[in-house]
Amino acid sequence: MMIEKKELQELEILKHVEETPCLSNRIAAEKLGCSIKLAHEVLKKMAGRGLLHIKKVHSRRWDYFLTPKGIAEKARLTMGFLNFSMYFYHEARKLSSQVCRDLAESGVKEVSFLGAGDLAEIVYLGVKEWGMELKSVYDDEHERFLGHQVYSLKSFNSQLSDKILVCMYDPVQPTQNKYLPRGLEANESFYWIFN
Numbered sequence: 404m405m406i407e408k409k410e411l412q413e414l415e416i417l418k419h420v421e422e423t424p425c426l427s428n429r430i431a432a433e434k435l436g437c438s439i440k441l442a443h444e445v446l447k448k449m450a451g452r453g454l455l456h457i458k459k460v461h462s463r464r465w466d467y468f469l470t471p472k473g474i475a476e477k478a479r480l481t482m483g484f485l486n487f488s489m490y491f492y493h494e495a496r497k498l499s500s501q502v503c504r505d506l507a508e509s510g511v512k513e514v515s516f517l518g519a520g521d522l523a524e525i526v527y528l529g530v531k532e533w534g535m536e537l538k539s540v541y542d543d544e545h546e547r548f549l550g551h552q553v554y555s556l557k558s559f560n561s562q563l564s565d566k567i568l569v570c571m572y573d574p575v576q577p578t579q580n581k582y583l584p585r586g587l588e589a590n591e592s593f594y595w596i597f598n
Contacts, residue, residue, distance in 0.1 A: 408575050410480055412437075412445055413454070417469065417477040420455060424466035449473075491577055495525045499596045502568065503529035506594065511566050513538040517587070518570035519545035519553050526570050526596060538565060556584065569595045 412435045419434055420426060431442035446467070449455050454473035458466045469477065503526070506514065514535055516523050519542035527549060530537055540548045541559045573579045578597045583589055 410483065413449060414477065414480040414484060416445065416449060417454065417473060417480070420467045420469055420473070421477065424458075424468055425464075426467045427464075492525065494578065495522055495596055496528065498598075499526040499568075500529040500532060502526075502594050502596060502598075503533040503535065506566055507533035507535055511535060513565065515539040515541070515565045515567050516548070516570045517541050517556070517559070517567055517583075517593075518572075519548040520570070522572055522596065523548060523570035526568055530568075542571075556587065559587070565592060567593050569593055572597065 415434045416426070416431060419430070426446070428439045428443045428446065431446055432439045435442055435445065437445075446455070450457055450467075452472075453470055454476050456468045456470050456473075458468065460466055503514075512535060514530060515538045516526065519540050523540070523542075527537065537549075537551060540551050540553045541556050542548070542553050543556050545553045547553055569581075569583065571582060571584060573582050576582075580597055581589065581595050582597070583593075
């Protein structure tokens, strides 16, 4: 069960247009994290499929409106995203609990996290469930995690003897096996939730 990147892009556009008709190629590109040319193509295809109605205000401004088909597609994509989110949560909870159980049963008392986002919150449940303690957290996008100081990824020392639970994932392929952000190299102390 996966939601495609294209579908996430379309959902972002549909949500924006529902809030305001003002949408330029530049704004679409920022929302989608892509080039202006690609954003233009996405908007053109969505209009061609009847999801958007375009009204030319003047030569430099075009307003976008959801069509009935666009409203239905937004509802479908939203349900798909919610279903995937629930699937992701349940899989992450089940798998992280098993990883934590295996570590606890092998005598591990403390673990560290790579990542302080939503997956880390799920994994933390397993850490507590199996009586372990969280020693350190490394992430570049958060300063605190459930009362713990978060250290930058640059300060992470891969030579540490800690057991490291990798609580990061690729947003495009969240359940990808053995994901690591660029610049980090795996070693035998790393444990992945999606493995």
